[in-house]
Amino acid sequence: MASLRSMELEINGAQYALTIEPRVTLLDALRENLGLTGTKKGCDQGQCGACTVHVDGERVLACLTLAVQAEGRSIRTIEGLASKDDTLDAVQQAFIEEDAFQCGYCTPGQIMSAVACIREGHAGSDAEIREFMAGNLCRCGAYNGIVAAVRKAAQRIQGAAA
Amino acid sequence: MSLTDSPAKYGSVAGSETASGPLGRAALRGDGSLKVRGAATYALEQPVEGVLHCVLVQSTIGAGRVAAIDRSAAEAAPGVRLVLDAGNSLTLAPMPDFFGNTPPGDSYVPFAREISFNGELIAAVVADTLEQARAAAALLEVTYEEARSVPTFSDPRAGEGRAVDAMTKEWGEPDAAFAEAPVRIEATYETPREYNLPIEPHGLIVHFEADDRLTIYEPTQWVDGTARNYAGWFGLSFDAVRIVSPFIGGGFGSKAQGLPHSAAAAIAAKMLGRPVKLAVTRPQTFTAYGGRPATRQTLRLGAAADGRLLALDHDAASETSVTGTFTETLGIVTKMMYAVPNLSSRQNVVPVNTVLPGPFRAPGKNPSAFAFECAVDELAVELGMDPVDLRRVNEPDHDFETGKPWSSRRLLKCYDVAGEAFGWAGRNPAPRSMREGRQLIGWGMAVGTHPVYAAPGEATVRLLANGSVEVSSSAIDMGTGTYTILAQTAADVLGVPVEKVTVRLGDSRLGRAPVAGGSQLANLMTAAVHKTALAARDELVTLGLTDPNSPLRDQANTLTVADGRIGASRGGAISVGELLAATGRDHLEVTRDTLPEADRTPEERQRMFSTLAGRGALPDLPVSRHSFCAHFIEVRVDEDFGTIRVSRVVTAFDAGRLYNPKLAESQFKGGIVMGIGMALLEEGVTDPRNGRILSSNLADYRIATNADVPEITTISVGEPDYDATPLGGKAVGELSIVGVAPAIANAVYHATGRRVRSLPIKLDDLL
Numbered sequence: 001m002a003s004l005r006s007m008e009l010e011i012n013g014a015q016y017a018l019t020i021e022p023r024v025t026l027l028d029a030l031r032e033n034l035g036l037t038g039t040k041k042g043c044d045q046g047q048c049g050a051c052t053v054h055v056d057g058e059r060v061l062a063c064l065t066l067a068v069q070a071e072g073r074s075i076r077t078i079e080g081l082a083s084k085d086d087t088l089d090a091v092q093q094a095f096i097e098e099d100a101f102q103c104g105y106c107t108p109g110q111i112m113s114a115v116a117c118i119r120e121g122h123a124g125s126d127a128e129i130r131e132f133m134a135g136n137l138c139r140c141g142a143y144n145g146i147v148a149a150v151r152k153a154a155q156r157i158q159g160a161a162a
Numbered sequence: 163m164s165l166t167d168s169p170a171k172y173g174s175v176a177g178s179e180t181a182s183g184p185l186g187r188a189a190l191r192g193d194g195s196l197k198v199r200g201a202a203t204y205a206l207e208q209p210v211e212g213v214l215h216c217v218l219v220q221s222t223i224g225a226g227r228v229a230a231i232d233r234s235a236a237e238a239a240p241g242v243r244l245v246l247d248a249g250n251s252l253t254l255a256p257m258p259d260f261f262g263n264t265p266p267g268d269s270y271v272p273f274a275r276e277i278s279f280n281g282e283l284i285a286a287v288v289a290d291t292l293e294q295a296r297a298a299a300a301l302l303e304v305t306y307e308e309a310r311s312v313p314t315f316s317d318p319r320a321g322e323g324r325a326v327d328a329m330t331k332e333w334g335e336p337d338a339a340f341a342e343a344p345v346r347i348e349a350t351y352e353t354p355r356e357y358n359l360p361i362e363p364h365g366l367i368v369h370f371e372a373d374d375r376l377t378i379y380e381p382t383q384w385v386d387g388t389a390r391n392y393a394g395w396f397g398l399s400f401d402a403v404r405i406v407s408p409f410i411g412g413g414f415g416s417k418a419q420g421l422p423h424s425a426a427a428a429i430a431a432k433m434l435g436r437p438v439k440l441a442v443t444r445p446q447t448f449t450a451y452g453g454r455p456a457t458r459q460t461l462r463l464g465a466a467a468d469g470r471l472l473a474l475d476h477d478a479a480s481e482t483s484v485t486g487t488f489t490e491t492l493g494i495v496t497k498m499m500y501a502v503p504n505l506s507s508r509q510n511v512v513p514v515n516t517v518l519p520g521p522f523r524a525p526g527k528n529p530s531a532f533a534f535e536c537a538v539d540e541l542a543v544e545l546g547m548d549p550v551d552l553r554r555v556n557e558p559d560h561d562f563e564t565g566k567p568w569s570s571r572r573l574l575k576c577y578d579v580a581g582e583a584f585g586w587a588g589r590n591p592a593p594r595s596m597r598e599g600r601q602l603i604g605w606g607m608a609v610g611t612h613p614v615y616a617a618p619g620e621a622t623v624r625l626l627a628n629g630s631v632e633v634s635s636s637a638i639d640m641g642t643g644t645y646t647i648l649a650q651t652a653a654d655v656l657g658v659p660v661e662k663v664t665v666r667l668g669d670s671r672l673g674r675a676p677v678a679g680g681s682q683l684a685n686l687m688t689a690a691v692h693k694t695a696l697a698a699r700d701e702l703v704t705l706g707l708t709d710p711n712s713p714l715r716d717q718a719n720t721l722t723v724a725d726g727r728i729g730a731s732r733g734g735a736i737s738v739g740e741l742l743a744a745t746g747r748d749h750l751e752v753t754r755d756t757l758p759e760a761d762r763t764p765e766e767r768q769r770m771f772s773t774l775a776g777r778g779a780l781p782d783l784p785v786s787r788h789s790f791c792a793h794f795i796e797v798r799v800d801e802d803f804g805t806i807r808v809s810r811v812v813t814a815f816d817a818g819r820l821y822n823p824k825l826a827e828s829q830f831k832g833g834i835v836m837g838i839g840m841a842l843l844e845e846g847v848t849d850p851r852n853g854r855i856l857s858s859n860l861a862d863y864r865i866a867t868n869a870d871v872p873e874i875t876t877i878s879v880g881e882p883d884y885d886a887t888p889l890g891g892k893a894v895g896e897l898s899i900v901g902v903a904p905a906i907a908n909a910v911y912h913a914t915g916r917r918v919r920s921l922p923i924k925l926d927d928l929l
Contacts (some may be wrong), residue, residue: 001672013420021293024293027293030306031207032291032386035513037200037203037207038199038200039200039203040361040362040411041231042361042362042363042860043363043440043444043608044443044444045444045859045860047860047861048361048444048860050361062545063303072790077200078200079199079200082199088195088199088726089759092198093198094200094771095194095198095793096190096194096195097190098188098422098822099825099827100830101197102199102411102641102642102643102828102829102832103360103361103362103408103411103412103640104202104414104641105360105361105409106361107197107198107200108200111198111746116419125412126873129868130868130869131868132905133868133869134867135866135867136868137361137363137860137867138361138868139359139360139412139414139836139865140412141831141833141836141866141871142831143866143867143868144831144871144873144874145828146868149680
């Protein structure tokens with residue numbers, strides 16, 4: 001039977017100490033052990049994208065990642081996206097403006113994917129956005145709004161960088 | 163066509179705001195900021211100290227009985243607090259579901275001994291951590307005595323089922339009219355099991371604060387109905403149960419009933435004296451509750467040479483479980499959509515070894531429209547008529563089913579506006595006549611409808627000294643926009659900016675509210691808040707005119723309230739806060755409901771909101787109330803591979819007044835997206851040997867992804883319909899899915915010449 005193990009996770013720039021079994025997923029560690037419930041569980045099988053977080057800047061499905069695998073790496077969740085003065089990230093702001101969600105449950109995963117999609121340079125056209133956001137399911141069917149929000153945020157980010 | 167009727171008048175839904183006040187504006191979603199921050203707290207995220215974790219165990223046979231469950235290994239596993247099955251479970255009092263099914267006997271246990279479907283709840287394991295509970299659940303030794311199951315109604319042993327009397331309807335002389343009709347078609351249409359699949363799976367936290375008092379954090383479309391159900395199970399009063407459900411991660415009909423897993427978690431919490439959290443796993447959601455049953459419909463249409471419908475015969479069947487009756491009401495659209503002088507409609511339900519099916523977005527209307535709207539397209543082909551023209555010929559001047567006039571029906575306008583925006587006039591009617599390279603292009607259309615339902619609601623409005631307003635009710639928001647439109651309603655009446663209004667929802671300690679289902683809640687709760695806010699305004703005016711300490715006393719014989727101030731129309735005004743302070747108050751609170759005036763005991767009153775009795779309390783109206791829409795859809799089919807892509811959608815809606823066009827557009831588009839999935843992707847696949855759901859996950863049961871959905875154009879042609887509802891809205895939430903699948907099937911026929919009558923349409927249907 002699994003024994004407990006102490007570990008430290010760096011999440012949104014802060015250090016979190018926890019003692020859990022090695023079989024605990026990053027998703028359950030966030031939600032059940034650390035109270036960081038912004039990351040959602042929609043399937044626990046790597047099929048819906050609701051648990052998308054960034055590990056060392058890359059999109060990762062937290063339900064298919066053990067917490068121990070993230071030790072010593074930099075984890076970013078939806079709670080760490082707004083700036084310290086609470087200003088929303090460009091993607092978060094665009095999601096509100098374009099009404100890119102209804103129930104809001106897939107939204108943190110959509111936004112984490114969208115941030116990476118833009119950073120990876122895959123927001124060049126609506127068709128490209130659709131393809132690179134296709135791993136995040138939305139049963140409310142907010143896909144048109146999501147595409148519009150990613151397009152808008154990408155334009156703002158590129159405008160700011162220019 | 164006069165200039166004012168020109169289609170150019172109608173733009174996108176979100177741009178269609180016509181309001182002078184806050185209600186009707188395309189305001190941003192009020193709870194948006196919380197949701198994009200990950201700060202909206204869904205049920206399983208509520209901070210409850212010391213929770214234990216409960217994991218479900220479901221049967222792996224389709225029929226038979228559980229001979230024995232050896233709990234010993236699981237009970238001995240680390241961290242395990244309790245292993246529950248039918249042998250050691252606390253018993254509850256049986257409670258009826260919405261559909262009138264009550265478990266047999268004097269007591270109810272949510273764990274089955276007699277198995278009636280694969281995936282039925284048989285046991286649960288509670289442990290300190292989720293991982294421990296999951297590991298221990300795998301150690302249960304279950305011995306079955308397996309019997310032969312009848313997994314689907316396609317199994318010949320399922321038989322014909324039994325007739326649902328309420329679904330039998332006949333007028334005119336349908337047999338004779340069909341026999342004499344110069345043009346006739348007959349065809350059978352099928353839809354598979356379809357699943358609601360909100361991205362937030364079902365689950366709950368149960369906390370007994372005392373033996374006779376509990377709080378349940380559970381996503382529910384009906385806080386009051388849910389509270390009543392738990393109170394009934396445990397023999398407690400309604401007030402002893404608190405349901406907390408501020409955010410719901412989607413429901414689509416599936417989150418309104420008292421389900422076995424909820425009873426299991428509550429029993430565990432009661433037996434252990436500790437809060438218990440239970441999360442239904444994604445695969446378990448396919449049998450923890452039922453989705454839309456499989457359906458089969460045979461339609462016979464007879465028409466005159468000019469297209470006028472002469473006869474309609476509709477023979478329908480849907481699956482139900484062997485233990486209860488759920489009727490997917492398949493005749494619902496066929497009976498009212500067109501002018502049909504001779505009609506016969508009937509439906510059987512066929513019991514099979516499945517979980518009891520349940521409501522899923524536009525129950526009845528959705529598959530009913532699939533069959534009928536495909537059949538009308540087939541008739542148009544047979545007649546050599548344009549399918550829009552055929553529908554125009556059969557546009558009814560009243561509802562042929564009820565004989566009542568329409569409260570409003572702007573479907574002809576939908577054809578005009580959406581048809582023009584789509585470019586329908588450029589369609590070559592011949593199949594396989596339009597192409598681009600190796601892609602066959604098909605244009606299809608179909609209509610949708612949804613009835614306007616009504617039930618009473620209750621709201622509380624508090625005016626605070628700082629000029630802000632609080633609105634509260636146990637009504638819920640599952641993404642439908644309730645928070646936003648209720649703030650807009652109160653702001654509209656009270657003359658304050660929307661930002662000054664706080665809305666609290668989803669808590670049974672707040673005012674009563676009916677189910678968020680049947681696309682009714684927006685109309686009912688805006689009406690309740692409107693009435694309550696008007697009463698609050700009146701009380702404020704009375705206070706200003708009559709309170710001995712009011713600075714406004716004797717100033718005038720009436721006062722007006724606007725921009726957070728109250729005063730005479732000519733002369734000085736003071737802030738609402740100043741008036742409250744001067745009269746020795748920090749707030750003014752008013753609660754009103756929309757029940758018809760009558761003497762009722764508190765118990766009767768509560769029944770009006772926590773059961774479907776409230777609907778019956780409302781007067782029968784002399785008009786037929788429905789929303790309508792017309793979908794025009796383009797598909798592209800690869801000639802070599804048979805792959806089907808939806809490339810364009812233009813839909814016009816007649817849903818009355820839209821309380822917030824931006825949020826209504828999101829719901830309209832969402833229903834269309836779900837309809838694309840229904841047409842081309844979604845299919846519950848059942849193992850014919852034992853009834854196991856083979857597609858019980860989000861990879862094998864495919865819902866539409868972002869890459870499956872083109873830019874969708876939605877246009878509102880609705881006008882306020884005050885005969886339908888107090889504030890002029892009609893049905894929005896479920897309307898748009900109705901008619902999408904037949905529009906796509908009709909487009910696929912136009913592209914390929916292949917008429918596919920069984921959903922989903924797959925590439926192998928076209929090769």
